[in-house]
Amino acid sequence: MEHKAKSIRPFIGATNFEVSRRFYRDLGFEETVLFPDMSVFKTDGLGFYLQDAYVKDWIDNTMIFLEVDDVSRHWNELVALDLPSKYEKVKLTSIKTYDWGRECFLHDPSGILWHFGEFF
Helix, strand or coil: CCCCCCCCCECCCCCHHHHHHHHHCCCCCEEEEECCCCEEEEEEEEEEEEECCCCCCCCCCCEEEECCCCCHHHHHHHHHHHHHHHCCCCEEEEEEEECEEEEEEEEECCCCCCEEEEEE
């Protein structure tokens, strides 16, 4: 099968839609409101849909991996944003090195775990 894909966009939920919208704008994503209960957030042609929907098991098991060109730079930018002091439940975990590459972690206000990584 030849996909010829142009993008892939996961759908994620939120415990508090307005807080999550603000969080992702602060994180540097550009928001386009699609409906009162759904927005698409984009950066450099990549994106995801944020929904005003909360299903605990879904949210608790959602992880997103975003490949970045320089994890150290990205980590420093995340730290400078100081998101944990602005948003309850937001948590940063510093860079870890593995045999495949390096990554750092960010939990969003709903608990969704973001992996920001670079491959060797």
